Amino acid sequence: MKPRHKRIAAIALGVVALGIATALVLSAFQKNLVFFFTPSQVAANEAPQGKTFRIGGMVLEGSVKREGVDVRFVVTDTAKNIPVVYRGALPDLFREGKGVVAQGQIGPDGVFRAREVLAKHDENYMPPEAADAVKKAHETAAKTAKTLQ
């Protein structure tokens, strides 16, 4: 082997070893790399107990209720739900049926007391007309499904 080939082999081996090491480290820290827990994970007791953490999911349609300065809503991942109470200003993109991440603690009554609420938007970008068309199509599909039942 020429010295040049030796060096290439050394680099290739180094990169492979480094890749494996990184994969091991990342899988070991898997829990700490998660930004939020889903309601299903909370239900399965995977979230830290008695500590501040973040939950994430969708704001359940029709669940947002304002009681004075408090806002109550339900975070869902379609499988499990968590009721949330929050006092403060909500971000502009906070909407029913859209993504949300809330930081806080679960109280003894099972209600998540949020200290901070962030909106999580999706990766779809479309003009309002297209969004309306999508919404209408969903409504028509729902109606058809009802009539067929």
Next chain:
Amino acid sequence: MTTAIRWFWYASPHTFFPVARTLARWCAVAAALFAIAGLYVGFLVAPTDAQQGEAYRIIFIHVPAAWMSMFLYLVMAFWAAMGFAFNTRLSGMMASAIAPTGALFTFIALWTGALWGKPTWGTYWVWDARLTSELILLFLYLGFMALKAAIDDPRRSDRAGAVLAIVGAVNVPIIYYSVQWWNTLHQGASVSMTRAPSMAAAMFTGMILMALAFWMYSIAVILMRVRCIIMERE
């Protein structure tokens, strides 16, 4: 064997010097044209977003800058590895020339991301996997430049830099896949190789034009910088 000889011929700083000048000029012109077209499509042709209104338009800078920041790091690591393996003088110079532009795009991606995050998410910054790994990328670029600047002998400086550049390359796939591997506040990719982009056609066109503008700008600036480094060293 003939092709190999030709490659090394181009790798000689003396033959590369005049070629770089012509290339840089054309790329600079192309960058300006693409940027004008991209900004025109981005601000005047692309429709308003149904959810975010006009705030989403920062995507035309943010996403191309983030792409460039990751891609340039891989190119930098590639040249660093080439220099390490073949002992070509130009490779180390290329890596040195790429670093500042890569750092610039990383900074732009982080900065525009913060400005975009406030009106949409409700915060400038969170420590989620995507944002944190991109910040690490900025530190890698800055660390690479600082390390190279700290060693006076060009050969030793190239070798030290190469090790850091190659090691840091593992961060790039982590940035890219962070939104898939872990729960993050940052949304997933709108554009990928495997499926149709999840955005209106005019928005996608604007983004691609801006990406081309950033590519051309990067090539032009990096070639100019390589010329300066050649003049300095040779």
